[in-house]
Amino acid sequence: MLIRDVHVTPVAFRDPPLLNAAGVHEPWALRTIVEVVTDEGLTGLGETYGDLDHLGKVRDAARSLIGLDVYHHNAIYAAVIASVGADVVVDRHGLTGAATHEKTVDRVFSPFEVACLDIKGKAAGRPVVDLLGGKVRDAVPYSAYLFYKWAGHPGEPEDSFGAALDPAGLVEQARMFIGKYGFRSIKLKGGVYPPVEEIEAILALREAFPEHPLRLDPNAAWSVDTSIEVGRALDGVLEYLEDPAPGIENMASVAPLVPMPLATNMCVVTPEHLPTAIQQGAIGVLLLDHHYWGGLLKSSHIATLCSTFGIELSMHSNSHLGISLAAMTHLAAATPAITHDCDTHTPWQDGQDVVAPGALRFVDGAVPVPDGPGLGVELDRDALAVMNEQYEKCGVRSRDDTTYMQSFDPSFSARRPRW
Incomplete structure (x- = not known):
């Protein structure tokens, strides 16, 4: 079962002002929705971060997966490694810890792996679990x-x-x-x-x-x-x-x-x-x-x-x-x-x-646990369209709790340790 197409859609949705060590959440949270479409008509869903740098890597990887078999996990991973390149290591989001090259590759690979598991489950008539x-x-x-x-x-x-x-x-x-x-x-x-x-x-x-x-x-x-x-x-x-x-x-x-x-x-x-x-x-x-x-x-x-x-x-x-x-x-x-x-x-x-x-x-x-085949969830295309439009209009392109906090409290510092 071959990957015929991959759709990558950035979305934004409202986020409350949640305080944390890095500052405060901005009014809009960002995510990226991935749809992997096969030559047999099955589509799998994945979701990942929405920061612009990461979104670019996901889009690059998506192009490299066309023609690969959804069952060839290792080949898909190798294609993501090649698309990310050997020198990129800084790919962070919020408070998820240190950046490494392997972590960057894994972050880009993850939504495609989930989407392929969704497809495999649908093909077998079994849930991903x-x-x-x-x-x-x-x-x-x-x-x-x-x-x-x-x-x-x-x-x-x-x-x-x-x-x-x-x-x-x-x-x-x-x-x-x-x-x-x-x-x-x-x-x-x-x-x-x-x-x-x-x-x-x-x-x-x-x-x-x-x-x-x-x-x-x-x-x-x-x-x-x-x-x-x-x-x-x-x-x-x-x-x-x-x-x-x-x-x-x-x-x-x-x-x-x-x-x-x-x-x-x-x-x-x-x-x-x-x-x-x-x-x-x-x-x-x-x-x-x-x-x-x-x-x-x-x-x-x-x-x-x-x-x-x-x-x-x-x-x-x-x-x-x-x-x-x-x-x-x-x-x-x-x-x-x-x-x-x-x-x-x-x-x-x-x-x-x-x-x-x-x-x-x-x-x-x-x-x-959803009992339908694959992930057991279906995309609400109207909601996806609304959230994509919100992404285009909201002006936020990367999560930055610290800068948002400093716009209200210029003395704020996210240094660690703070106390």
């Missing part, structure tokens, strides 16, 4: 992903989520998400306020939700000493502490001196980081993300490797749409080693999507 080994769970649990946030973007009306700038606001945000989606665990994006204030926020969440596992992620905004202080202050409170300090070496200095495991999606983001991290005991939990680990198959291989060395697994999220949520759900459903609830930004998209409604839903905080 079956191509990954079959279900070990019927539904994938996700966490309530909390952010400090402004009431709305400056100069715009208050959004439907409202402000959350203190512990009471975060507790209210958690009540809203848990009430609507049924989440059974909670993650707070930290690195925004001095650590003592974020400790207070976690303790307020613990009091309000005594049965919910809690995580805190300051995106490497703290020094080693501060990370140890916070970890000890939250003894018995956190399920894990995510990326408190920057880099494998600093994480390794923190890990033996705090009572909870350290998790990461920043210091270990490509296979070449694993040997050093394992040798130094830097992490106890890895947050997989098929968008930059090279797709679903490679992510499942990484999961097996991590299990061998006693590293537990969860799943990382960034602003995404339903194609990504479907892919994440199939992967997590087929991966026994994912034992922590996964992250998702879906609630923050407030119903905006490019997939037709009905295939994806939250039930008691979990997404049932």
Whole structure:
């Protein structure tokens, strides 16, 4: 089954002013939708980042795939390597850690791999989860992903989520998400306020939700000493502490001196980081993300490797749409080693999507695995057209939380460590 055509469509959708260590989300989030069309009439879907530099690499790779067999995974990967070239290494998005050449290739390859798996599933009449080994769970649990946030973007009306700038606001945000989606665990994006204030926020969440596992992620905004202080202050409170300090070496200095495991999606983001991290005991939990680990198959291989060395697994999220949520759900459903609830930004998209409604839903905080062939989702072409038009008109071409924050607070710095 040969690839006859590839459509690459950039899209933009509204994003709330979510605060983080790099600054604040801009009013528009960007994604790229990939459609791989075969000579037998089947089409597969993929989704990836929307930054202009990455979009250009995806478009270049798409042209190189015409005529390849969707079943020839290795040939498609080789074509992406050739299209990216040998010298390009800087290809970052938001807070997803260090850039490497392999990570760049894997980020470009991932949406095509997902689309080809979607096609293979459709051809076989089986869901993607079956191509990954079959279900070990019927539904994938996700966490309530909390952010400090402004009431709305400056100069715009208050959004439907409202402000959350203190512990009471975060507790209210958690009540809203848990009430609507049924989440059974909670993650707070930290690195925004001095650590003592974020400790207070976690303790307020613990009091309000005594049965919910809690995580805190300051995106490497703290020094080693501060990370140890916070970890000890939250003894018995956190399920894990995510990326408190920057880099494998600093994480390794923190890990033996705090009572909870350290998790990461920043210091270990490509296979070449694993040997050093394992040798130094830097992490106890890895947050997989098929968008930059090279797709679903490679992510499942990484999961097996991590299990061998006693590293537990969860799943990382960034602003995404339903194609990504479907892919994440199939992967997590087929991966026994994912034992922590996964992250998702879906609630923050407030119903905006490019997939037709009905295939994806939250039930008691979990997404049932779509049972249709392939990913089990279909493209909503009207929604795709609207989001593509929004991309053309919004003026945002690369995510830049720091510059957007500095337009309101010129003194803001995203340096790490900050505290």
